Amino acid sequence: MMIRLVETGLVLFAFGGLIILVGGFARKPLWKEIGALIAAIMGPLTLACCWFVLLDIRQNETVYWARLMAGDAADFFATGSLGLIVGSGLAVGVLSLENRLASLRVGAIFLALSWIFLFLHPTPHYVPIPGWLDKLVWFMVLVGGAGICVVVFRKLKDRLRSFSMPLFILAGIFPLLSLVTFSAHKQAQVFLDLGSMPMEQRLSMIGCLACHSMNGEGQSNPGGGLEAVMSRTEDDLRGFLLEPTDQNAKQFNIRENPTGDMAGVHLTPGQVNALLEALSKVYGFRQPVSKDVSMEGVESILAARSCLACHSVGDRGAAGGGVGGTLEDAAKLGQETLHAWLLNPSADNAKQLGIRENPVGAMGNFALTEEEADVIVPWVLSLKRK
């Protein structure tokens, strides 16, 4: 039902844009004002409905959401959203250059109040800034925008008259642009035949990069770098991807404290096979090892945490040192840095400790405990090349 509301809102919003254009070109100020009023009311309302819809589908139809955010439908979706957000602001802008305070008041109030929806509900997409900053940005855009329009009306209207023409043209075009959102939703419903696509595209088209990064591209929050699969076995990954709930993340040793954010990702077995093939071609998986209970100390940690899936030592481990490099090179970091790193091997920490300028961030989920670090650090130091 919410989707129908959004669709109706978009159509009315675009209709408002059309009337602004017709009124502007036919020199009928009243039409222009009515069009701008429709767009200024429908824009913020539709934006608020969109927000709810996105929150809901992120939870339940995560792949659909991910395709809108970062997959094959992302360009359409971004264009449509731009039309909706900018168009709403411009509509109030058009009103600020007209003579009637009443319409401007209504438009500015709708624009400013729409901020409340964005404030009360979490951002339905992952953005690389903290939550409070995200809310502040929206506050500045929506409430600030409405405020500026009122100031323009009161103080600057006469001086800005010459902008009236380009402004109404833009204010007419952006709402029409928002109709591209329909194409985005259409695209996101098309079944993706992953098996026929090149390897990396399989992962990007279906939207995995909305929550994961791959070679530094995409969102590393909340899923982390897909490089992490190098230390997993194919069986564990298959088990998890077929039903990626938080229980399964635990059961298949993916996370000790899972978020469960992938639980709404429903993939067919065929899609899981195609994605696993892509992950294994791009990164490769660890071979299953039978844990040798008699192993102690360093060897047992290396095996349990599969460090050598991403690193090499001597002639063992990942080819060419792997994504993480040879451990002999790490000896020069010194005792303190090594210790701090192994307890918290996040991308941020890699920068802070001077380990990498552009970290891959792949080691984030392989932190050692104090006791393990006490075993591994002296061992790494002992690898120092003489």
Ligand code: HEC
């Ligand atoms: C809504 C965000 C989200 C989307 C979309 C998403 N993931 Fe995830 N993914 C996560 C989270 C979070 C985890 C860690 C498990 C947890 O916390 O529940 C994870 C874990 C994984 C893992 C295990 C990583 C490891 O550490 O070994 C793989 C593999 C994976 N995802 C693949 C995919 C693929 C393939 C797609 C695209 C179809 C995808 N994910 C889409 C959030 C997401």
Ligand code: HEC
């Ligand atoms: C999924 C891949 C992966 C796994 C598994 C992994 N690492 Fe790493 N490691 C990396 C990456 C990548 C870096 C470089 C930092 C970055 O780019 O985020 C790194 C950096 C390091 C460094 C610093 C290296 C330097 O050149 O300065 C040490 C030491 C290290 N890892 C030890 C370990 C140990 C010990 C384990 C097992 C407990 C382990 N790593 C498991 C990927 C991994």
